[in-house]
Each structure stands twice: as C-alpha cells, then as structure tokens.
Amino acid sequence: MSLKYAILVLLRSEPGSGYDLAQRFKLTLGNFWNASHQQIYLELKKLSEEGLLEYTVEHQTDKPDRKVYSITSLGISALQGWMRIPVSPPRINDAFLVKLYGAQPQDLEIIRAELVQHRIIHRQQLEKFQALEQFFIQADVARRREFQMPYLTLRRGIKSEEAWLSWADEVESTLFQ
Amino acid sequence: MSLKYAILVLLRSEPGSGYDLAQRFKLTLGNFWNASHQQIYLELKKLSEEGLLEYTVEHQTDKPDRKVYSITSLGISALQGWMRIPVSPPRINDAFLVKLYGAQPQDLEIIRAELVQHRIIHRQQLEKFQALEQFFIQADVARRREFQMPYLTLRRGIKSEEAWLSWADEVESTLFQ
DNA sequence: TCAAACATGTAAGCCGTTACATGATTCT
DNA sequence: AGAATCATGTAACGGCTTACATGTTTGA
Known part of the structure; x- marks a missing residue:
C-alpha cells in the first residue's frame, strides 16, 4: 500500500536505480518498512507507467546497465497528497x-530456546541503532538538523528494541526461575 | 501463514464458531495477531478440509444456526509440530x-495533528491493557497460573505501548518546542 | 424505527513472498 | 576457484483486504 510512497520519499531526496533503492531501504526505511528487491523493481515499473517516476538508462562500461529513476512533478504532488491523508497504526502479526x-508446559524448553535466539536478533538490532545514533550525536x-527526521525514526527503533529486551527479561524471570 | 495456528490455539482451549473466534481474537490474540472475520471463515473451511478441525451444525431457535468447530487429534499434532519450528520476528510496516x-517543513503541522491522533489510540490501547492487568493481579x-501465558503477552502489549508513548513525547519536544 | 449484535459466507483484486533466471565483475 | 557484489527481472502462489451479500433478534 505505501511501498509506493516509501519509494517516492527516497527518490525525492535523490534519484537512483532499483538496486540503489534496495540498498537504501536496508540502511534507512528498512528498519520500519520491509521491501524485497523484487517488490521494488515491480513497483518502480508501475510508478513509471503511472507517470510518478521517469527513468534514463545509464550505460556503464565496467558494470551492467542500470535504470536510474527520478521522481516527476506528478510524483511530488502524489507524495504531498499522501502526507495529508491519515494512516492507521500498523497491524501487528507476531x-x-x-x-x-x-x-x-511441555513446550517451555522450546520457547526458552527461541527466546534466546530472538534476544540475539533484537540485541544486534539495538546495537546497530545505537551505533547510528552516535554518528548523529x-x-x-x-x-543534526538535516537528519532530524531520520534520527527520530531511529529513536523509535531504539525504544522499541529496548522495550522488547526488557520484556524478554520479564518472561525469563517469570517462566524460568 | 500462522493464522492457521492462531485458530488452532484458540480452538484447542475451547470449541467455537467462526463468529466466536472473531470475538475471542479481539479480546486475546487480536492484540498481536490481526484477523478479519472473512479470513477466519475461509481458514476454518480450509482447516476442516485438511482434517485439522471438525464441526457440528448447531440449530438455534432464537438465533441463526452456527457451525461449532473443534480441533481434531490431527490438529493438535500440527500445532505441536509448529511449536517446534522457529518463527521470524515480525516484519514491521509502519x-x-x-x-x-x-x-x-511544510508538513510539520499535519504530522503534529496525526501524532495527536495516534497518541489517543495508543493511550486507549494502553489503558485497556492495564485494566486487563488489574484483573490478573x-x-x-x-x-494467575492458568493465565500466565496470556498475561505475558499482555505485558508485551503494555511495554510496547509505553515505549510508543514515550517516543511520541520525544518527537513532540523535538519538533514542536 | 433504527442501530447493534448475532451469524455466515463469496468474489475480486492487490500485495507480498518464494523460487526461478541470468550474467558480469571484483575480491579473497 | 569460489564467494560476494552489482544489476535486473519473471512467474507462481498464497495471504489478506475491500466490497458485496443476506437475514434474524434484541435493545434503545
């Protein structure tokens, strides 16, 4: 639904290819918006057909050709329109x-093992966020003014992971002590 | 993907109709697993065809007929099998x-208004969770032993909403002061 | 009289994932 | 020699949403 607008946001700040966008997703929006490269290529195609994007094919001697997409004025209007429409808080499927x-009772040991695994993932995620935060600080x-908005989304990530880890502590001490 | 197992979990503790399940979702799993009634009816049909559920039609004089579903032994095995397979942390699309x-800059006022709306939603959600927590306490x-697992998921909801609200405070004081 | 709760579904379409597919270059 | 990175896609399938569809009873 709003992968469309996520792409428009990224391309408004700088043109790029599908591959670029997939990379930029990982570093920025990817922390709160999921998108595979297949989905991105498909969406880029659709958005060009709708006239919200345009592209030029760049020939590269050393690397394969790449399509560089830029946002059109129609795309900018679409994005500004979307900003004004309220969105619902995300649906959670955990x-x-x-x-x-x-x-x-018989499942508890498995749950414990899985909790350990998830804890590792969340801890790593938190550390990644904290490292990024240090750059900002x-x-x-x-x-700092330029990256104020990305920083606020980063803060969301940090608080979210901290809350998860603190919950995991509660679960451990409730079930396994 | 695991609406299937969410339904099996609910039906293992007590048989019920599609309508019942939709209600029970709202009060329990619904806080971290989203499911519309259409989806539930479809999934119940599929699960009976697979033999993981069975149903009897209950005729009611005062209300429409209802199909009451129960889990089969095949369903219980499927659920136990699933418990042993690790799941990925949820993907976030916010x-x-x-x-x-x-x-x-021109969008800030709209963002502020939307933040206010979201804050109301999260606050209400938190209050609902806290009321449920009081029952447990x-x-x-x-x-308390019987409802230990549901309580832990409730704690997850509480911490999650608290983290959101605390983040919203940060956003407000960063952008609007 | 009208809204809400009870009760169960179908159909169309979109969104997203997984798997498949290809091929060059660079680094270890 | 093999893995990783750069680069772009198609196809099949499944999951989920939105809209459509119907009809009863109870309470305000």
Missing part, C-alpha cells in the same frame, strides 16, 4: 506471541 | 514512520 500464548548542528 | 522520515494463585 507469531512468537501466538506461540507463547498457546504454549503448554557527534555531527555538527547543520547535519 | 506508514507513519515513512511519513515522518519524509516530512518536510487481583486473581487468586490458581487463576
């Missing part, structure tokens, strides 16, 4: 919580 | 964060 909810005022 | 990430030991 399979691990379904498991925990339905766990019986150490930047000069101009850069 | 449109509001995309907006915030891409917001320009005031229950006797036997009931």
